Amino acid sequence: MPQDELDQEVMGERRHLMSLAYRMLGTIPEAEDAVQETYIRWYRMSEAERGAIEVPRAWLTRVAGRVCLNVLNSARKRRERYVGPWLPEPVPTFAFTEPTDSATDPLERITLDDSISTALLVVLESMTPAERVAFVLHDVFALPFSEIATIVGRTPAACRQLATAARRRVEHSRRHRASRTEHDSVVSGFAQAARTGDLAGLISALDPAVILRSDGGGVVTAARNPVYGAENVARFLLGALTKNPSAEVLEQQTPDGLGFALWNQGRIVGVVTLEVVEQLVSDVRMVLNPDKLSLWN
Template sequence: MAGQEIDAEVLGERRHLLSLAFRMLGTVAEAEDVVQETYIRWYRMSRAQRDAVEVPRAWLTRVASRVCLDVLGSARMRRERYVGPWLPEPVPTLAFIDPKRDDPAERATLDESVSTALLVVLESMSPAERVSFVLHDVFAVPFAEIAEVVGRTPAACRQLASSARRRVHSAREAKVSRAAHDATVRAFAAAARAGDLAGLIAVLDPDVVLRSDGGGIVSAARHPVVGADRVARFLLGALEKNPAAEVIDQETPDGLGFALWVEGRVTGVVTMEVTRSVVTDVRMVLNPEKLTFWN
């Protein structure tokens, strides 16, 4: 393959690399850095070395995954220094789907793989588990190739992916259908907009947890808010304090959620977890650095 054709093919993989890195790291900014580093390593090679790469996409995937593995190694320490609760970056529905390769049958699966709910579960995994799971279960990379990335045997990588898959399946077992999720969220919205404290409490699990991620950049709760009464009062108080904010129903990879609009810009995205027809988790991302795809 001619050098110029290879370069065009490599640059055309940017969406794929960004999609891969986002699922591994949970923020677009970190994923962008990984993509940039991957391309730097590609162009650092001589033309002869680049021409010798038989499948550029596979080479780029391996390198990007190794960079992600390094980033994940230091991520836990950075999360501990983060101001307030850290949440993965929410992205719009179908954010990473390539229109040229869009398969309607795969949309739901691809959408779920960037849901905040799944990314929260991935955060609990070891770097090797997360990389193995994402590469194999999301991108169908063979275990022999994953082994080259994580420095383990293919059998060990298979076990890592299997362990990660069990965690993911365990989290999914408690989830309701998308229709039931959206119905509960609509009841939540109706009570909140009406200022109905009792009605809001009724659609919240007694042990519901609200996390608000402002990253120290904008005002947000520094600690999780726990319990139906406290969460309901927090939400109604927040709406009362921000009369200029317009709360709009928003489809997200997690199901129906909300986008907070102020003066023509999205200033927050709210996603929820619903179990047994009540809301068990409320996730509010207000950090403007995590709203890049919305504005």
């Protein structure tokens, strides 16, 4: 293949690599850095070395996986220095959909969206780096364990065990989660109570053990610690609405189902995703850090 055609093919894999790196790392800036490092490694090779690679996508995927694994191995210390709760970056439902995707079936679309949901990314955060890499590469991108083994430096059998352990956590989380229809119905009721200032109604929509996390990253005002319990969360939310009368809260479809976008002066300044379990809101996740809203504006 002529070099210019090869370069064009390689650069055409950027969306695929971003999709992979985001699921691995949970933020767009970290994903962009990982993809850039992957391309740097490609162009460090000689033309002859690049030309000898039969399947550029496979090579790029393996290298991106290694880069992400290295980032994940150092991520815990960075998270510890983060100001306030750290949440994955929420993305719009269309963020990593290929222009030629044929996923027009709503059920298929929901499956695609779930792999970039905040709920799933939170579960991925609880995994070891090797588990996360094995799960994402195998269960989301269908890489065989023989290739994953070369990325994580373990045997294919060990990689299969990593992916199985990760899958158990994901399936346990999904098993308790509401269907998309039920989720949106509960969130609509939650929104109505919040909109009308109905404290009792808001409390009744929340799980008694609900947790609210607000991620401002030290850049904007946000709760530095999680808020626990239905009454505390309800009062926090109504208080936040009262303190910010210029902000507009609009319902917004997200990969987690119905959520909210916080608008101010024509820009989205926050995205709220919720988790529903047994017809009650069990988790409220508010991302206010502007560095994590890059795809919304």
